[in-house]
Amino acid sequence: MDYPSYLPKTLFSIPFSLSLEPCADEVPRLYTKDFLLFRADIKIASDFEFCLISSAKRPDLRKIEKLVELMDKLTGGIPCVIASPELDSRQKETLARGGISFIQNERNMFMPFLGTSVYQSVKEVQPKKLSPQAQRIVLNIISGTWNNISAGDLACRTARSPASVSAYLGEIAAISPSLIETDGRSRILRNSGFSKEEVLDIFEPYFSSPVKKSFKLSASAKHLHQFAEQGFLLAGESALEAKTDLAFNGKRITLMTTASHLAALRGRYPTYFDELPWWHDAEVEIQVWTYPVDRSDVRTELSFGIAAVDDFSLYLSLKSQIEQSDIRAFDALEQVRGAACR
Secondary structure: OOOOOOOOOEEOOEEOEEEEOOOHHHOOHHHHOOOEEEEEEEEEOEEEEEEEEEOOOOOOHHHHHHHHHHHHHHHOOOOEEEEOOOOOHHHHHHHHHOOOEEEEEOOEEEEHHHOEEOOOOOOOOOOOOOOHHHHHHHHHHHHOOOOOEEHHHHHHHHOOOHHHHHHHHHHHHHHOHHHEEEEOOEEEEOOOOOOHHHHHHHHHHHOOOOEEEEEEEOOOHHHHHHHHHOOOEEOHHHHHHHHOOOOOOOOOEEEEEEHHHHHHHHHHOOOOOOEEOOOOOOOEEEEEEOOOOOOOEHHHHHHHOOOEOOHHHHHHHHOOOOOOOOHHHHHHHHHHHHHHHO
């Protein structure tokens, strides 16, 4: 039968066979919607049979414990093995302490019924909020802009040192280990088949708004083409209104740039980019982002004369600002998220 692509093809360099778990029909849908159940067989000195409980996504430990207990009763005590490429270090340690076997890949497994444990129990980076550059990298792999990219290429694309890129990849691997592949001494950033929405769902709890600060500018919104020529992009609610059916209020245009780009422009035009006090009315608002946008949305050029930030970046920049009580704006933001994931 067909192997799920995320499962290793061998154990200890020995192929093992899979068949559908005979007891699968007796397992409640609560579990089968999240896990695939197989009966595995491997010949090491003699035949070993075990139940393989697999998931492409990061599994819920509470569900695992209950499912292993259920399968133990249904199969009459055949060993159960959890297989997922998304197991993090905390989950592996917890499973091992509980005596539950697991396979992440051929270099990370805990199978005491075979008398082996080769998982890495070193102190790995724990999942946490991503740094701006790590978030930038993840957004690019979700969109498909950066895929099958080596750490060296990432250093060039982000203009960061190899040591910094290594730290960013460590942050990403702590959340989704399967996105980072090792090829000899190099590490490769690669999406091995997850959909855009699946990767976004995994990383969304660890994302932050890219907006570092915003200020009002004493400039006219009639000259947006001049801002476009200087590398600014439409952002904020202005971009949301341009991309969706949310009515444009026309009160203020919001544009984004980065701190380094803004500093360069201020050096070139000393008085043009001065901030206005917060109580002043202004036609233009500038958002300073923590990282640049690598792929702009040119669809807004026809109506506004300037490209906009991409859908993923716009969603993250507004997610914490728009309340669910503002139904029209919240629905528009959900439209942007849905469009980004298509």
